[in-house]
Amino acid sequence: MKIYFLQVLSDSLRIKDSLYRALASQHGIPEPGTKMNLWDLLLAGGWIMVPLALLLVIAIFFFFERLIAIRNAGKMDANFMSIIRDHVVTGNVTAARSLAKNTNSPVARMIDKGIQRIGKPIDAIEKSMENVGKLEIYKMERNLSVLSLVAGIAPMFGFLGTIVGMVQLFYGISSTGEYTLSTIAGGIYTKMITSASGLIIGLLAYVGHNFLNAQIDKNVNKMEAASAEFIDILQEPTR
Numbered sequence: 001m002k003i004y005f006l007q008v009l010s011d012s013l014r015i016k017d018s019l020y021r022a023l024a025s026q027h028g029i030p031e032p033g034t035k036m037n038l039w040d041l042l043l044a045g046g047w048i049m050v051p052l053a054l055l056l057v058i059a060i061f062f063f064f065e066r067l068i069a070i071r072n073a074g075k076m077d078a079n080f081m082s083i084i085r086d087h088v089v090t091g092n093v094t095a096a097r098s099l100a101k102n103t104n105s106p107v108a109r110m111i112d113k114g115i116q117r118i119g120k121p122i123d124a125i126e127k128s129m130e131n132v133g134k135l136e137i138y139k140m141e142r143n144l145s146v147l148s149l150v151a152g153i154a155p156m157f158g159f160l161g162t163i164v165g166m167v168q169l170f171y172g173i174s175s176t177g178e179y180t181l182s183t184i185a186g187g188i189y190t191k192m193i194t195s196a197s198g199l200i201i202g203l204l205a206y207v208g209h210n211f212l213n214a215q216i217d218k219n220v221n222k223m224e225a226a227s228a229e230f231i232d233i234l235q236e237p238t239r
């Protein structure tokens with residue numbers, strides 16, 4: 001009788017183990033005691049990891065594309081405004097405009113517009129330069145909305161993947177009628193991978209967006225300082 005009881009218990013454990021393996025295989029749950037590397041862990045997140053990976057690639061691409069563009073926009077010769085001052089004060093407006101046109105920077109394009117308006121009222125010159133400045137700021141901010149979009153939707157995609165995975169997990173449990181704590185815990189932590197990935201991608205995009213905005217603000221300050229200096233130059237007496 002004792003031998004028969006042990007045999008039944010052994011058969012029962014084998015059946016439960018087979019059911020666990022089938023359920024774990026169906027939902028991508030690793031077997032107990034197995035070690036997973038980072039790649040296997042990401043693959044366990046399921047199909048939702050594909051759009052999340054795409055969002056990460058988009059965020060990285062637009063971050064570096066904007067970073068290069070903004071840094072190039074901020075590059076300018078330290079003596080640029082001094083040379084413009086000398087040309088304008090001496091009455092050599094043609095040389096001043098030639099220098100501004102041949103310098104590729106937002107500040108130079110704004111100063112060039114101001115030089116074109118020399119002879120008109122100061123308010124009109126300031127308004128023209130301000131309009132050019134707004135256009136240059138828009139150019140620097142272009143595509144930043146993509147990073148903002150990624151920061152907003154990446155966590156949502158992650159939560160969606162977790163919810164879909166949980167639904168699949170509990171549907172599988174209800175279908176087989178068998179469950180263990182290991183099955184449930186394994187299914188939950190693999191489905192939480194999508195939420196963690198989405199939050200990380202969203203956080204990176206958010207930090208990148210704010211960093212680029214800070215770089216744009218630095219360029220805007222340079223433009224405002226150059227504009228104020230140019231107006232002061234126009235009000236100086238000519239030599």
